[in-house]
Amino acid sequence: MKKLINDPADVVDESLTGVARVTEGAALVDGHRVLVRTDRPSGRVAVLSGGGSGHEPAFAGYVGPGHLDGAVCGEVFASPGVDAVLAAIRAVDAPTLLIVMNYTGDRLNFGLAAQLARAEGREATMITVADDVALDADDDVTAGRRGLAGTVLVTKVAGAAAADGRSLEQVTAAAREAADAVGTMGLALTPATVPGGEAGFALGEDEIEVGLGIHGEPGVRRESLRPVDALADELVETVCADRGITAGDRVVALVNGTGATPPMELSIVLRRVVDDLGKRGVTVERGWSGTFLSSIDMAGVSVALLPVDDDRLALVDAPARSAGWPSGSGVLSGPAAEPVPTVSVPTETDPASGDGTGRLRATVEGVCRAVQDAEGHLTELDAATGDGDLGTSLTRGATAVLEGLDSTDLDDTAATLRTAAAAVRRAIGGTSGPLLATAFLHAAEHLDDGGAPDEALRAAADGIADLGGARRGDRTLLDALYPAADELASSGSIAAAASAAEEGAEATATMTPRRGRSSYLGERAHGHRDAGAEAVGIVLRALADA
Structure with missing residues (x-):
């Protein structure tokens, strides 16, 4: 697999250095793969997130005013260590909320770091995001539901709540409630290939993997590739059924590309998601398509739906200046605008004067x-x-x-x-x-x-x-x-x-x-x-x- 890298061992450090150089008001913590804001106002709650690398722009790409105050990055598809997380907490030097995806390594390393920070007299809380509706929430055989692209919406809500001056308890509550509400379902057309490694799995020419995680873990089933409208409908139906989203509800929709999916295809999916939800009587208050949380070079898509009320929608809408968060307000509620009428011009030819059969x-x-x-x-x-x-x-x-x-x-x-x-x-x-x-x-x-x-x-x-x-x-x-x-x-x-x-x-x-x-x-x-x-x-x- 061809990749634009130097040494596979250096990809995380070199990539993070590149992000740091174009992130205004942020710097790397010496000796750690940690990017933190140096321009954050004192006295406010800090929101940190992170996990394994390979999910760019998550999470370093969301460091900025109104979003994350810092990102802790591990090796590709591997959780960062306790010391790196603790270094990030110390660097922001404020009451801190940690937001992690529900993977065992992330829970253990971030959780222990929060415990050590509290032992130092620091305020630190942690929530996990388990928005993967493909897995049974009550399954005691697996490690539980995984964190997917809905995590990006949760960090946005938390970052806005912190920027609003809310207390650590209030910011944590807003983030936890958003994490409990959001649901995500994804599918892959191709596997991800770790730099210097092999593809995580193999798919036939007409096969797709449905309900997979973000590290190349197998999904819940394999299906034949179908037209995108049918696939989008399946993702929406699964999320709505699991999250109890019905007529009269209001949601924010995030159509996420997993790394190698062109914007054109993501826009096609977003179009269908909005139409499908509209037929269900669900109001799409905001919606975006793009690559928000990737799996290196995997081709695929996920659909995340976050139910909102006025307060949560205001947090989603609150200004944020980070490289990975889209500008603009996304899809507004209400019907699509009527097409602009075409200007009439004289016809180029006269109607048929002969029988046209000669x-x-x-x-x-x-x-x-x-x-x-x-x-x-x-x-x-x-x-x-x-x-x-x-x-x-x-x-x-x-x-x-x-x-x-x-x-x-x-x-x-x-x-x-x-x-x-x-x-x-x-x-x-x-x-x-x-x-x-x-x-x-x-x-x-x-x-x-x-x-x-x-x-x-x-x-x-x-x-x-x-x-x-x-x-x-x-x-x-x-x-x-x-x-x-x-x-x-x-x-x-x-x-x-x-x-x-x-x-x-x-x-x-x-x-x-x-x-x-x-x-x-x-x-x-x-x-x-x-x-x-x-x-x-x-x-x-x-x-x-x-």
């Missing part, structure tokens, strides 16, 4: 079907030297063109080209959509101006060159399109033009790219045909066959 319809359908059939082939070519989306993008465009045929004047070739331009520009993003649209529009303008049909392909190629800036020899679709245009203009044969395009596409395998994403590869692109040029050959061959 030669032009058959030609367009044949070309679009050929593009759809080639999706996998074009994707494979594009993945070798680009971003791998060309096959999917062109298929979207072809589908859009087909869907618009019934509203197209198929007695008019130029009108058909303009309709195709509108369809592809709406259906295809990135660079392909605008380039294809301008090609169709230039060809249509050429025909409208009385130009020869055999010259329309050259007009399309010129339009792409003018808009995109590429030229022959740059290893783009123009290296197939221009040879085809030359052949069509000279021979009038679309079959010959298709052959010229195919030869041009083949020639791109020996060209060094100078435009597009493949230009960053240089000579490493040799041996691979350009996917755009290949698509030109496929389109023209289908045109010839039709």
Whole structure:
């Protein structure tokens, strides 16, 4: 497993040093993996948390005003020792609340440190967070319910209560009540890999682990991967049933990525969580998605729900300035805003004036079907030297063109080209959509101006060159399109033009790219045909066959 590290033995120290250097008003405690605030007001309760490393941004990333006053960090997936916790308590030098996740090592080390601190005459209390609803709360066989991402919400509540000037007893009570209320359920798509070690478990290509902990411990069961809405519904249902969350309740929702889950996917989950809770009559007062408590590089997600009243919601909303806590107020209660209406513009084409069953319809359908059939082939070519989306993008465009045929004047070739331009520009993003649209529009303008049909392909190629800036020899679709245009203009044969395009596409395998994403590869692109040029050959061959 590739990782951006030096020596595996140094990852925790080097990582914590990096966090310390960008955390305003905080410093490391000499001789310990402890980060504490040096700018905290005197006379206020201090809130400390921590545990094994590998869960970043937890917990050092939450050190800051309104959140944690210090974080105690152990080795990767291992509890910090008693002396480190005690050093943190001494460093903050104030009545202290310790918040730990319900793992045996954390309970023992933080608990003993609190006992030793009290023996020194210091005020110290501790609560544990056991928000993992996947496990039976009354199970006396395991070590009990584990702490998961709901812990981040508990520390936020406690930090805000401390910043509000509340007593140690009051801060502890607010944190304990939040810990008792929050519930979390998670799943993993991949295991976590400890630096210098092996993956914690193995999953099949279509398997997921449901109800697992944050250290790579096995979950309660394995399931087949399903659409994300079904998985999100399962997580929400389990948490709501366990925590007794029903219609009329108010909650804060935290969709947490476990380290390798993209923000896009987390936002999809958050969307479903909010919708699901809304259908249950539960008000989502606030909601966030992001990586709040990771498992190194695990791909997966958890959903934490914290029931709130006015006081607890005010603590969640209270200002906090820490690297890991999101700015903004999250999801507000109430229905989603209505979409902004689209500005009406004149239609690009007239309604169909013919029966649409003739030669032009058959030609367009044949070309679009050929593009759809080639999706996998074009994707494979594009993945070798680009971003791998060309096959999917062109298929979207072809589908859009087909869907618009019934509203197209198929007695008019130029009108058909303009309709195709509108369809592809709406259906295809990135660079392909605008380039294809301008090609169709230039060809249509050429025909409208009385130009020869055999010259329309050259007009399309010129339009792409003018808009995109590429030229022959740059290893783009123009290296197939221009040879085809030359052949069509000279021979009038679309079959010959298709052959010229195919030869041009083949020639791109020996060209060094100078435009597009493949230009960053240089000579490493040799041996691979350009996917755009290949698509030109496929389109023209289908045109010839039709």
